[in-house]
Amino acid sequence: MKTYEMYINGEWTKSANEAVIDVLNPSSSEKIGEIPRGTKEDVDRAVRAAAAAFRTEEWRSYSAFDRGDLLFAIADKMQESKDELAELETTDVGKPLSQAYADVDAAIRYFRFYGGAADKVMGDTLPIQDGLLDYVVREPVGVTAHIIPWNYPLQIISRSVAAAIATGNTVVVKSAEDTPLTALRLSEFFAELDLPAGVFNHVTGYGYEAGAALAGHPLINQLTFTGSVATGISVGQAAMANVVPATLELGGKSPNIVFADCDVEATVAGVVRSIIQNAGQTCSAGARLLVEESFKDEFLKKVIEQFGKLTIGAGIEDKDIGPILNERQFDRVMGMINIAREEGEILFGGNQMTVEGFENGFYIEPTIVDGVSPHSRIAQEEVFGPVLTVFTFKDTEEALELANSTDYGLVAGVWTKDINRAHYLASRIDSGQVFINNYGAGGGVQMPFGGYKKSGFGREKGWAALDNYTTLKNVAVKYR
Ligand code: NAD
Numbered sequence: 012m013k014t015y016e017m018y019i020n021g022e023w024t025k026s027a028n029e030a031v032i033d034v035l036n037p038s039s040s041e042k043i044g045e046i047p048r049g050t051k052e053d054v055d056r057a058v059r060a061a062a063a064a065f066r067t068e069e070w071r072s073y074s075a076f077d078r079g080d081l082l083f084a085i086a087d088k089m090q091e092s093k094d095e096l097a098e099l100e101t102t103d104v105g106k107p108l109s110q111a112y113a114d115v116d117a118a119i120r121y122f123r124f125y126g127g128a129a130d131k132v133m134g135d136t137l138p139i140q141d142g143l144l145d146y147v148v149r150e151p152v153g154v155t156a157h158i159i160p161w162n163y164p165l166q167i168i169s170r171s172v173a174a175a176i177a178t179g180n181t182v183v184v185k186s187a188e189d190t191p192l193t194a195l196r197l198s199e200f201f202a203e204l205d206l207p208a209g210v211f212n213h214v215t216g217y218g219y220e221a222g223a224a225l226a227g228h229p230l231i232n233q234l235t236f237t238g239s240v241a242t243g244i245s246v247g248q249a250a251m252a253n254v255v256p257a258t259l260e261l262g263g264k265s266p267n268i269v270f271a272d273c274d275v276e277a278t279v280a281g282v283v284r285s286i287i288q289n290a291g292q293t294c295s296a297g298a299r300l301l302v303e304e305s306f307k308d309e310f311l312k313k314v315i316e317q318f319g320k321l322t323i324g325a326g327i328e329d330k331d332i333g334p335i336l337n338e339r340q341f342d343r344v345m346g347m348i349n350i351a352r353e354e355g356e357i358l359f360g361g362n363q364m365t366v367e368g369f370e371n372g373f374y375i376e377p378t379i380v381d382g383v384s385p386h387s388r389i390a391q392e393e394v395f396g397p398v399l400t401v402f403t404f405k406d407t408e409e410a411l412e413l414a415n416s417t418d419y420g421l422v423a424g425v426w427t428k429d430i431n432r433a434h435y436l437a438s439r440i441d442s443g444q445v446f447i448n449n450y451g452a453g454g455g456v457q458m459p460f461g462g463y464k465k466s467g468f469g470r471e472k473g474w475a476a477l478d479n480y481t482t483l484k485n486v487a488v489k490y491r
Pocket of ligand 1: 162185188221222224226239242245262340395
């Protein structure tokens, strides 16, 4: 049990009213720490510090190359502390240890990717007329606000903070109240860098307090948010009230579209992995299986066989599936499963599990739901648990209609050996990423990530994210 402080204006601090929030290990529900319950006043201090730091000559004097070096230094510190970070993430989020290691690897790659990008973010010159030099400069936007979800805290902080620092901005992070620990460790790494005070700030606390205060603060210049649609709408509105641009990444109900001509073994592995990763608590989870009708029985038999082999346990035991975050999320997932039980059929799982030695954790069997309408809640809403819902189609057009039949559009998988069909579907699916004969491509730090429809707007990751953290200035010089 450790008591943590948050990092504001180059100092470690309690919250203004000294209130705290308990942090629990999802695998056991055991209390593992206490974090400051950041207030509106704390957020105001952090944002003002970031705004002041942004205007200092000291921060301006960091060249693009220097900023890249800062990010490489963070990557090196993370690399040295890889075991510690992975164990911390497992303890805090509940995810199997090997998945936490993969998250740490991806987080390191974000710092290296944006460290390398820092001195390559270039402007342009425009041909207007003789005697007029017109150039476009990419400038940092200023204070960037980062509201982080609980499911992939280290990865998600890393992807946006690294891009923001690479481009010369200052940062205020609001970590998720349930899983703040790797974000706090990352804050220690920033504190060790001897940066100008206020360049990097981290406020811990509840969404409705600290998060809302950050989203609505008049001195932020950019907001990035990952989480639920309802909260995304509210933070987007708060930002818009100050004419602040927001990137919203709001989850999905992603389909895996499986044709009878697929590579069966690879497809089964891809479909299963995409729904059980982080116990299904993943925005890009492959939550809907759309399978060609004539192939359904054969394919499902193999998927069920694989589900039967999956192991469940505490994060640190590194089984295939860890616990659900907490009782609230558990109730939500079981509620959805129970509705599906009444409306359709549970082909596999569907029950709570007890893990020996971790009886107070919230574990759910991997679950397959069949026979529900494509309009039912479980077909349309994010479950955020290890629950796969099955639908069938007769031909490519019906597959496409089903794939596009939810309000979301984050990721889609297409599994077929017919290259024409695969590319046709990729061109027609309303989704920010389409994977053909794979799902996720190992995380893909370089790939722009974000959604169509209610999955949000704007893109994080890759080169595309640098647009979020820069603004354009056109300068026209008459010299003749
Ligand atoms: P949430 O969207 O409420 O929380 C995400 C982040 O926003 C957290 O840091 C939270 O503190 C903050 N927040 C909450 N209310 C806020 C407000 N009014 N203003 C500013 N910030 C605020 O998510 P949740 O309640 O933790 O989870 C609920 C559901 O959201 C999940 O079941 C899942 O379906 C979805 N979700 C999606 C993702 C994703 O990766 N897209 C991540 C987490 C949760």
